Amino acid sequence: MAKKLPKTDVVIVGVGWGGGIIASELTKQGLKVVGLEKGQERETEDYYMAHDELRYAVRYELMQDLSKETITFRGNEKMRALPMRQYGSFLFGDGVGGAGVHWNGQTFRFLPYDFEIRSKTIERYGKGKIPADMTIQDWGITYDEIEPYYDKFEKMAGISGEENPLGGKRSDKYPTGPMLHSPQMKMFKEATEKLKYHPYTIPSANLSEPYKNPDGISRAACQYCAFCERFGCEYGAKADPVVTVIPVAKNTGKFDLRTHSWVRRVLHKDGKATGVLYTDLTTGEEIEQPADMVVLTSYVFNNVKLLLNSKIGRPYDPASGKGVIGKNYAYQIIKGAATGFFENKKFNNFAGAGALGMVIDDFNGDNFDHSNVNFLHGGYLSLTQTGKRPIQTNPIPSDSATWGKEFKQNSLKYINRTLSIGAMGASLPYKQHYLDLDPMYKDAFGDPLIRMTYGFRDQDKELAKFTATKAKEILQEMGADKIDAMDELGPYDITTYQSTHNTGGAIMGADPETSAVNNYSQMWDMENLFVVGASSFPHNSGYNPTDTVGALAYRAAEGVVKYSKDGGLLTS
Amino acid sequence: MAEDNNKEKIDQESLSRRKFLRNSGFAVGGLAVGGVLGSVIPWGTDEKEPQQAANETKNYNHALMNFNQVEFQTVEAATERIFPEDENGPGAQALGVAFYIDHQLAGSYGFNARDYMNPPFFHGEKTQGYQGRLKRREIFKIGIREMQNYSHSKYKKGFTDLTADEQDTVLADFADDKVNITTVSASGFFNLLRSMTLEGVYSDPLYGGNKDMQGWKLRDYPGDQMNYTQVIESEEFQQIEPRSLRDHM
Ligand SMILES: Cc1cc2nc3c(=O)[nH]c(=O)nc-3n(C[C@H](O)[C@H](O)[C@H](O)COP(=O)(O)OP(=O)(O)OC[C@H]3O[C@@H](n4cnc5c(N)ncnc54)[C@H](O)[C@@H]3O)c2cc1C
Ligand code: SF4
Numbered sequence: 001m002a003k004k005l006p007k008t009d010v011v012i013v014g015v016g017w018g019g020g021i022i023a024s025e026l027t028k029q030g031l032k033v034v035g036l037e038k039g040q041e042r043e044t045e046d047y048y049m050a051h052d053e054l055r056y057a058v059r060y061e062l063m064q065d066l067s068k069e070t071i072t073f074r075g076n077e078k079m080r081a082l083p084m085r086q087y088g089s090f091l092f093g094d095g096v097g098g099a100g101v102h103w104n105g106q107t108f109r110f111l112p113y114d115f116e117i118r119s120k121t122i123e124r125y126g127k128g129k130i131p132a133d134m135t136i137q138d139w140g141i142t143y144d145e146i147e148p149y150y151d152k153f154e155k156m157a158g159i160s161g162e163e164n165p166l167g168g169k170r171s172d173k174y175p176t177g178p179m180l181h182s183p184q185m186k187m188f189k190e191a192t193e194k195l196k197y198h199p200y201t202i203p204s205a206n207l208s209e210p211y212k213n214p215d216g217i218s219r220a221a222c223q224y225c226a227f228c229e230r231f232g233c234e235y236g237a238k239a240d241p242v243v244t245v246i247p248v249a250k251n252t253g254k255f256d257l258r259t260h261s262w263v264r265r266v267l268h269k270d271g272k273a274t275g276v277l278y279t280d281l282t283t284g285e286e287i288e289q290p291a292d293m294v295v296l297t298s299y300v301f302n303n304v305k306l307l308l309n310s311k312i313g314r315p316y317d318p319a320s321g322k323g324v325i326g327k328n329y330a331y332q333i334i335k336g337a338a339t340g341f342f343e344n345k346k347f348n349n350f351a352g353a354g355a356l357g358m359v360i361d362d363f364n365g366d367n368f369d370h371s372n373v374n375f376l377h378g379g380y381l382s383l384t385q386t387g388k389r390p391i392q393t394n395p396i397p398s399d400s401a402t403w404g405k406e407f408k409q410n411s412l413k414y415i416n417r418t419l420s421i422g423a424m425g426a427s428l429p430y431k432q433h434y435l436d437l438d439p440m441y442k443d444a445f446g447d448p449l450i451r452m453t454y455g456f457r458d459q460d461k462e463l464a465k466f467t468a469t470k471a472k473e474i475l476q477e478m479g480a481d482k483i484d485a486m487d488e489l490g491p492y493d494i495t496t497y498q499s500t501h502n503t504g505g506a507i508m509g510a511d512p513e514t515s516a517v518n519n520y521s522q523m524w525d526m527e528n529l530f531v532v533g534a535s536s537f538p539h540n541s542g543y544n545p546t547d548t549v550g551a552l553a554y555r556a557a558e559g560v561v562k563y564s565k566d567g568g569l570l571t572s
Numbered sequence: 573m574a575e576d577n578n579k580e581k582i583d584q585e586s587l588s589r590r591k592f593l594r595n596s597g598f599a600v601g602g603l604a605v606g607g608v609l610g611s612v613i614p615w616g617t618d619e620k621e622p623q624q625a626a627n628e629t630k631n632y633n634h635a636l637m638n639f640n641q642v643e644f645q646t647v648e649a650a651t652e653r654i655f656p657e658d659e660n661g662p663g664a665q666a667l668g669v670a671f672y673i674d675h676q677l678a679g680s681y682g683f684n685a686r687d688y689m690n691p692p693f694f695h696g697e698k699t700q701g702y703q704g705r706l707k708r709r710e711i712f713k714i715g716i717r718e719m720q721n722y723s724h725s726k727y728k729k730g731f732t733d734l735t736a737d738e739q740d741t742v743l744a745d746f747a748d749d750k751v752n753i754t755t756v757s758a759s760g761f762f763n764l765l766r767s768m769t770l771e772g773v774y775s776d777p778l779y780g781g782n783k784d785m786q787g788w789k790l791r792d793y794p795g796d797q798m799n800y801t802q803v804i805e806s807e808e809f810q811q812i813e814p815r816s817l818r819d820h821m
Contacts, residue, residue: 049817051796054775059681070688075699082696082703085688180804223799346809350793351800385804390774390793403654403747403766404740412660412791416809441690493699 002277002286008034008256010560011276011291013263013306016098017546018297018532018553020241020249021153024215025557027252031564034289035249036261036278039064039095042242047232053389057230062102064092068444071301073494075455077318077432083441083449088495090502091230093299096259097242099500100546104229104354104386105205105238107159108543109150109551111365112143112168113377117539120366121376129376131459133431135321135328136376137538140510141519143168146551153550154203157239158211158219161203166361179208179356180224184347184419188358188383191477197362202382203547204355205239215248226387228354238354261287264445266294266310266529273312273529279445293560295530297553300329301450303535304435304505309447313506313516313525316434318453324516326435328504329454330540333379333425335489335498336464338471339395339418340480346416349388357384363470364542365426375462379425379542381470388415395420398484421474423467426542427503428459435505456492464489501545503537508552520559520570521552527569532556633780634671637678638709642730643716644670649732650719651769653739661790662783669772672781673712676768682709706756708764715761718753719746776817785814796820 010026012019015037026033055061066087074081093099113120116138121129130136151171161174178201181189185201192199206222213219222237236243249255260281267274267288275290296303307313307325316326359382361367370376394411395418401407438451456464468486475483509515512524521536523529532553534545541548559570636644648670657663664670676682684707696703706714719742723731727738734742745751746762772781774788776796782788788795795814803810 049820051820052776052778052817054771054779058771058775060686065686066688067684067686073700075697079697080694082694082700083688083690084700085702086684088701180801182804183807224801224804225797225799348800348803348806348810351803351810356804390788390791391771394770403743403769405656405658408655408658408660408663415791415793440692491699495699495701 002288004288004290007275007290007292008032009291009564010034010293010295011036011289012295012297013266013276014038014098014296014298014302015096015241015246015257016093016297016299017100017241017245017550018098019295020097020100020245021156021550021553022295022297022532022557022560023249023255023257024245025554026560027249027254029561031254031561033249033255034291035255035257036263036276036289037096037257037259038262038281039259041259042096042101042232044232044234044236044243047234050231050234051225051227053227053391056102056227057389058391060087060091060230062094062230062232063087064094069449071450071452072438072441073452073454075491077453081438081440081451081453084494086495087497089493089498090500091497092301093500096246096257097240098299100239100241101232102230103205103238103546104544106355106357106384106544107154107157107161107203107205107547108380109164109167110143110541110543110548111361111367113365114539114541115139115141115143115146117377124366125370129370134376134459135429135431137509137514139519139538140508140515145519146548146555147171149551149554150547152554153547156213156215156244157205157550158207158213159203159205159239159547160208162201164200164203164361165198166364166367174203175213176208176211179204179206179222179353181358182348182351182356182385184383184385185356185358187419187478188421188474191474192358192360195474195477197360199358199360202355202357202359202384204353206353206355207237207239213244215244217244217248219243222353224351224353224356226350226352226389228352229386262445263298263306264309264447266296266306266312268310268312268526268529271526273526293528293530293564295532295556295560297532299533300502300505300535301435303531303533305437305447305450307506307516307531308437312529313523315436318432318434321431324507324514326505327516328429328507328538329433329435329452330427330429330503330537331454331492332427332499332501332540333456333460333464333467333489334423335486336379336423336425336467336471337421338468338475338483338485339420340475340478341395341397341414341482341484342417342419342479343481347419349385349416349418352385352387354386356386357382359383363467373462373466375459375466376428377426377542378463379423379467381467381474382422382424383419384422390415397482419475419478419480421471423464423471424542424544425460425463425467427540429504429539430457454492456489461489499544501534501540503534503540503545506531506535507538508536509538518570519555520562521556522559522563522570524569527567528563530556530560633675634668636671636674638674638682639670639677643713644674646716646719646731647673647712647765649739650743650765651772653736653743654766654769655773656736662786664769664773666783667773667787668781668783669769672772672775672779673768675780676771677709677712682712683707702760704757704760711756711761711764714755715765718751718755718758718761722746722751722753778817785816788814
């Protein structure tokens with residue numbers, strides 16, 4: 001029998017950006033919040049030995065231990081799904097702060113087009129432009145409606161940036177100015193301006209200058225230390241839930257944060273959530289935490305896993321396209337990129353910051369005419385300078401040896417003589433791409449793992465080819481002597497890192513038939529349950545997701561407070 | 573200063589010990605007679621070594637936790653072919669890569685402690701990643717033996733007795749799956765060997781490779797610096813003396 005604790009107002013499952021924002025907003029409003037986090041406590045002092053590529057970037061010190069839990073993967077429904085036994089394509093956050101501890105901090109808003117993608121695509125190109133099994137749908141929120149929440153997230157995090165000339169309208173400028181420009185970035189800027197594109201500095205959560213946010217939290221400026229993504233920031237400069245929203249929640253005295261607490265079920269009765277069941281990993285004890293409201297902020301996979309294992313909502317059926325839990329899993333198409341080799345230059349490639357770089361949006365969203373291309377949407381093209389660390393970065397020309405004398409010679413020569421143009425291609429959903437429970441493989445508690453069915457489609461292949469061509473063109477303009485660009489995207493491969501930009505599975509919308517949550521991230525089928533995170537994205541845009549995750553979390557927090565007062569399904 | 577004095581003392585000791593072993597006939601032509609003594613004599617046997625040793629502190633980290641000696645020597649030879657000494661500077665052997673690999677395999681990485689190792693095991697598509705039940709330390713043990721067997725069947729000699737070109741051929745045959753073995757994936761073993769070689773060359777010296785940060789120096793990598801704010805805007809390449817985590821203590 002599980003031990004039953006006294007009831008609280010709200011219980012939050014997972015304390016990363018989503019959970020941290022919800023906790024700070026709700027406790028500020030006087031609600032009593034319990035935060036359950038399966039991983040450990042984290043603080044800036046932990047990162048004293050952070051500049052260790054092997055430990056953090058290669059051995060994944062800060063990420064979820066896969067021996068306890070992973071996902072299974074198959075490229076299509078005919079394949080047997082097998083567990084992701086080792087890390088590759090994406091990384092699971094773990095511990096207080098979640099993946100927000102070790103993200104880069106590239107903080108982009110989605111485009112107005114994204115939120116009304118179906119209507120706007122049909123309006124401009126007609127229904128025929130959308131492939132029959134592509135399940136893009138409007139988000140049930142417009143850019144203008146989400147804008148104030150973007151602003152809120154950006155001010156809390158202190159985002160450093162300058163206005164995107166092709167982005168949606170801003171109610172205010174970024175709270176801090178753009179990051180420094182390196183010679184590499186200047187080359188990108190000049191080249192893209194010559195090509196008549198619209199370069200701007202990547203909006204950064206690394207902090208270009210010291211900053212005090214509206215919650216009264218002060219942080220130091222980024223030191224461009226080059227150990228950012230996959231690492232914790234030893235300066236507390238990078239916006240991370242642990243140095244922003246979580247202390248705010250703690251200071252209210254209303255936040256009870258419990259680490260080593262692995263939630264296994266959302267408990268419910270008569271269509272309402274009653275609390276959660278979790279295991280205290282330090283004692284093995286099963287504990288029931290009753291609550292008036294439950295918020296899932298446990299990232300895409302665990303949000304969906306908890307819903308399915310708790311038998312909440314209507315599971316998605318890929319044959320009929322009916323049901324919603326697990327629907328519209330999408331990702332990010334980033335391989336349509338190119339690398340340029342500069343024989344007579346030597347760059348300080350070892351220096352950088354997680355969100356340092358320049359970017360253009362000329363080929364993102366519907367910022368260009370798609371009449372003559374065989375794909376929808378697009379992606380940004382960028383030059384980033386995050387610090388080329390030596391184990392993982394050994395650039396060599398595509399036609400050269402990968403080990404031995406020639407490899408050594410080339411990798412030493414080119415490490416400071418290469419620049420890459422990356423693409424952040426949008427990933428649009430298909431009827432056959434979804435998450436469900438694996439029939440075979442289990443986690444450490446015997447609960448079924450999430451099974452992912454996902455592969456690259458013609459849409460993705462065409463998009464990647466397109467962005468690779470543009471990347472090559474920019475490198476040519478920058479004066480590269482030799483350019484290696486992606487030729488063919490190939491199948492989706494879970495073994496190579498691409499991005500931790502997984503989306504969908506509990507998507508938002510205006511219609512309960514085709515979406516799991518409304519635009520407050522409130523479950524249509526269980527009104528006191530909120531499911532927050534990129535799981536609510538109906539598709540993934542040509543940008544990194546976290547600005548949008550943060551914005552939707554602020555809106556969800558507003559929803560929870562409203563619900564706590566008035567009850568019922570919230571309307572906008 | 574105190575440290576320096578100490579260093580000299582240790583070197584004196586190891587020198588005289590080495591001399592003793594050589595003069596007393598336990599060692600023939602630099603090769604130890606008998607298995608036990610082999611471990612007390614440094615393996616490098618060319619004449620310039622005592623000179624070198626005189627300038628170095630004895631490295632207590634350079635002993636084995638996982639490999640036996642033959643395995644160690646095979647790995648040392650193979651990693652040296654993957655990252656050879658050349659006009660740019662030291663290769664894997666001088667950087668201590670084989671010690672690095674030995675130490676890693678003895679710990680959680682060798683035991684796949686943080687990987688999902690639950691059964692059942694099925695053969696999957698390449699895109700699904702590693703699906704074997706073997707742990708890295710087992711893959712190494714078997715892979716090394718297979719490399720020895722392959723060397724014997726192809727050249728009638730053990731891997732360490734082959735010429736550099738012959739060693740390259742063996743490694744290339746493993747890399748390209750031209751070796752007919754069923755115990756481990758030949759290319760899987762090679763890829764693991766290759767990636768661990770690069771780790772040993774470039775990880776912080778704290779792990780036993782990248783001796784004296786020489787791996788970093790090869791590519792003008794400054795290692796663990798606190799801050800590059802002054803470097804970011806610089807038009808010139810900045811040559812910075814590397815620092816390791818040891819310097820951060
Ligand atoms: C290396 C890297 C770089 C990135 N860079 C960028 C970038 O530049 N820009 C950008 O926009 N995004 C980036 N991201 C993505 C970004 O980190 C995520 O979008 C964001 O952190 C997600 O926040 P979240 O709160 O939804 O989930 P998470 O941060 O994953 O938090 C979920 C938390 O829930 C906990 N949890 C899960 N299941 C349970 C359970 N059953 N019980 C209890 N607790 C549970 C987890 O331990 C975790 O702490 C990056 C990600 C990585 C890994
Ligand atoms: S690059 Fe800047 S923000 Fe990132 S870890 Fe280093 S100091 Fe912190």
